[in-house]
Amino acid sequence: MSAGLVPASDLEKEDVRQALAYAAEFADNQSIRSPLDGVSSVGYLLGVAAHDHDHEGGSTLSEMDLRVRALERILVEKGYVETAALDRIIEAYETKVGPHIGARVIAKAWSDPSFRQSLLEDASKAVGTLAEVGRVGEHLVAVENTPQLHNMVVCTLCSCYPWDVLGLPPVWYKSFAYRSRVVKEPRSVLADFGVVLPASTEIRVWDSTAETRFLVVPVRPAGTDGWSETQLASLVTRDCMVGTGLPKNPGEVA
Amino acid sequence: MDGIHDMGGMDGFGRVEPEANEPPFHEPWEGRVLAMGRAVRGLGAWNIDVDRYGIESLPPHVYLASSYYQRWFLRTVRLLAEREMVKADEMDAGHTLRPGRDMGRGAFALADVERVMRRGSFGRPTPAPAQFKIGDRVRARNIHPKSHTRLPRYVRGHVGVVERVQGCYVFPDSVVAGKGEDPQWLYTVRFDARELWGADADPTVKVSVEAFEPYLEHV
Numbered sequence: 178m179s180a181g182l183v184p185a186s187d188l189e190k191e192d193v194r195q196a197l198a199y200a201a202e203f204a205d206n207q208s209i210r211s212p213l214d215g216v217s218s219v220g221y222l223l224g225v226a227a228h229d230h231d232h233e234g235g236s237t238l239s240e241m242d243l244r245v246r247a248l249e250r251i252l253v254e255k256g257y258v259e260t261a262a263l264d265r266i267i268e269a270y271e272t273k274v275g276p277h278i279g280a281r282v283i284a285k286a287w288s289d290p291s292f293r294q295s296l297l298e299d300a301s302k303a304v305g306t307l308a309e310v311g312r313v314g315e316h317l318v319a320v321e322n323t324p325q326l327h328n329m330v331v332c333t334l335c336s337c338y339p340w341d342v343l344g345l346p347p348v349w350y351k352s353f354a355y356r357s358r359v360v361k362e363p364r365s366v367l368a369d370f371g372v373v374l375p376a377s378t379e380i381r382v383w384d385s386t387a388e389t390r391f392l393v394v395p396v397r398p399a400g401t402d403g404w405s406e407t408q409l410a411s412l413v414t415r416d417c418m419v420g421t422g423l424p425k426n427p428g429e430v431a
Numbered sequence: 432m433d434g435i436h437d438m439g440g441m442d443g444f445g446r447v448e449p450e451a452n453e454p455p456f457h458e459p460w461e462g463r464v465l466a467m468g469r470a471v472r473g474l475g476a477w478n479i480d481v482d483r484y485g486i487e488s489l490p491p492h493v494y495l496a497s498s499y500y501q502r503w504f505l506r507t508v509r510l511l512a513e514r515e516m517v518k519a520d521e522m523d524a525g526h527t528l529r530p531g532r533d534m535g536r537g538a539f540a541l542a543d544v545e546r547v548m549r550r551g552s553f554g555r556p557t558p559a560p561a562q563f564k565i566g567d568r569v570r571a572r573n574i575h576p577k578s579h580t581r582l583p584r585y586v587r588g589h590v591g592v593v594e595r596v597q598g599c600y601v602f603p604d605s606v607v608a609g610k611g612e613d614p615q616w617l618y619t620v621r622f623d624a625r626e627l628w629g630a631d632a633d634p635t636v637k638v639s640v641e642a643f644e645p646y647l648e649h650v
Contacts, residue, residue: 239460241504242458242459242460245504246463247522247525247526248507248522249463249467250525251521251522251526252470252517254527254531255527255530256537256538257470257534257539258467259539261540262470262544263463266470266544267456267462267463267466270455270456271455271456314549315550315554316553316554316597318595333437333585334437334438334439341548341549341550344455347450347453348453348457348499349447349450352444352447352448353444354444354448355447356438356439357438357439357440357441357444358447360439360440360585361440361627361628363636364636369447369449370447377635378635381621381636381637381638381639382638383619384439384583384638384639384640385641387581387617387641387642388550389597389617389619389641416449421447421449
């Protein structure tokens, strides 16, 4: 089937989605000659792409799993990497680096006007002064929401994201849907997250096309006077620091 | 390149589907792929710009049909093969068939992890005065380089305003072309949505890109 024959309004229907998924898989199984054929390793790449499909619920090792294990074995055998170093990187993303870091930063900015000012002037430097966070990558830029302005962050070209203060980007941030739509129809993307802003609110989308990285400073929720930084941090979600969400209401964490 | 990766403004990809309580990795192999990608880049044979080009120049149908970490895997295999660090026959065999290349720094080890967990430093001394200043109206050049570029298609030919001067940075286009860092001034350039998407666009929306000086011209 051709996607072009389906009215755009029907693209969300389940049967259309299934058909598109089938079409994608079908195209994938063809031995399509690529303009890159002849470049070393492309034959291998096409082989991987043609053979690997989701083995959802399957109990055996997937084709992908086997190939990844083979690559790791080769890299270790050749003396390029040590397994323990790979384990350490994974462990860091699973247990140490995550949005709780950014939440601490935002809570501090909400509590301490001079820190907020420093953060907006040079976020990498300001975050580095927080003992519980420590040094982060350079070129971090904090952008502040106001009642009149809502900031959103994207990387339309790949997956640029402030990994050191927010952890791994979620799947939706890297999805084709988010990358393609947010620069053109940000309000409709916000609706996918259940967020509706007043029609008069200005929306500013930051496309992360260089090594600068953006952290959204949300508006401090009402009803939080006298809250400690730890309490405030519990209101700060990952999505509100990317701009696809708003902070939790005080009642949600009480 | 005018590649499949340059997705800003395309239609047809459907809804954004946030996942509640998303785990760091959905399969254990995804973590291994991420870690291997970081580690082999840490050997110093290429930088992050080359990594990005390795993904965006995958065949378009492969790019679209692969998950994020599948693309990382394909990129890593490809760059290793192109630099003759791991050859395709070894990937087919599933084990090494010849000694590794001497990368000059030994295996990527525990002591190297800290270094790759932090974003690299791309700021450089300024080679020349900045050509643009805050408030200048600028046009994103209508350019279509065949190799790597970080100027997305959706702003090319359009007029925006310089909002920030970010400093001087390694120029990705030059690095991937094998011509060195060639540092360039970097600007935040803000566009009105109606300039980008036409009169029907939401008048409350503005979009910015981070644009290197060679991407811009005076209006």
